[in-house]
Amino acid sequence: ELKVEQNPLFLSMQEGKNYTIYCNYSTTSDRLYWYRQDPGKSLESLFVLLSNGAVKQEGRLMASLDTKARLSTLHITAAVHDLSATYFCAVDTGDDKIIFGKGTRLHILP
Amino acid sequence: KAGVTQTPRYLIKTRGQQVTLSCSPISGHRSVSWYQQTPGQGLQFLFEYFSETQRNKGNFPGRFSGRQFSNSRSEMNVSTLELGDSALYLCASSRGTTYGYTFGSGTRLTVV
Numbered sequence: 303e304l305k306v307e308q309n310p311l312f313l314s315m316q317e318g319k320n321y322t323i324y325c326n327y328s329t330t331s332d333r334l335y336w337y338r339q340d341p342g343k344s345l346e347s348l349f350v351l352l353s354n355g356a357v358k359q360e361g362r363l364m365a366s367l368d369t370k371a372r373l374s375t376l377h378i379t380a381a382v383h384d385l386s387a388t389y390f391c392a393v394d395t396g397d398d399k400i401i402f403g404k405g406t407r408l409h410i411l412p
Numbered sequence: 413k414a415g416v417t418q419t420p421r422y423l424i425k426t427r428g429q430q431v432t433l434s435c436s437p438i439s440g441h442r443s444v445s446w447y448q449q450t451p452g453q454g455l456q457f458l459f460e461y462f463s464e465t466q467r468n469k470g471n472f473p474g475r476f477s478g479r480q481f482s483n484s485r486s487e488m489n490v491s492t493l494e495l496g497d498s499a500l501y502l503c504a505s506s507r508g509t510t511y512g513y514t515f516g517s518g519t520r521l522t523v524v
Contacts, residue, residue, distance in 0.1 A: 343517070344518050398462070398467040400513065402447075403454075
């Protein structure tokens with residue numbers, strides 16, 4: 303069965319710094335999603351990546367997908383406190399379900 | 413545009429009882445998926461429905477069941493509740509994997 307691994311699972315960083323969250327998955331897929339979750343809240347869709355080499359950017363967040371390496375990255379540029387949240391990647395299995403990673407809890411220190 | 417609506421938002425039930433959760437998808441979305449989120453296990457897939465048919469099911473006991481109606485609204489039922497069923501249950505709707513999935517606010521179930 304498809305396995306999705308995110309790292310790091312916890313990240314504490316200073317405002318203004320850059321960092322990358324990695325999402326590796328175990329079997330072939332060309333569809334990957336990134337979500338944000340604030341404490342006690344639901345999942346907010348950030349990016350839908352549909353093909354090898356896909357890159358999408360929204361504000362200080364940029365996501366990319368390398369299907370050959372089975373790797374997606376979520377890059378944070380010049381972090382601000384408002385980006386503190388838990389970030390999940392989810393991989394489409396191709397049979398009507400998505401498998402989530404365990405999430406990366408991001409804490410940005412002012 | 414209305415989002416995915418889940419009701420109720422909170423539930424407290426006693427062990428052994430059963431519970432039904434409801435999900436109304438975004439208009440035009442025919443796929444509805446359910447997920448269980450717990451601190452220990454994370455987000456786990458329960459099942460997915462499309463046009464009233466269950467197309468996939470996760471590794472959960474038979475106490476967990478669901479259905480979808482002709483208007484795409486979906487319900488999930490958990491019978492003989494156990495303490496370990498306490499979780500946030502999330503519903504997601506989609507009009508196709510190309511567009512991704514939109515999640516509802518969830519139902520937080522506490523079993524005492």
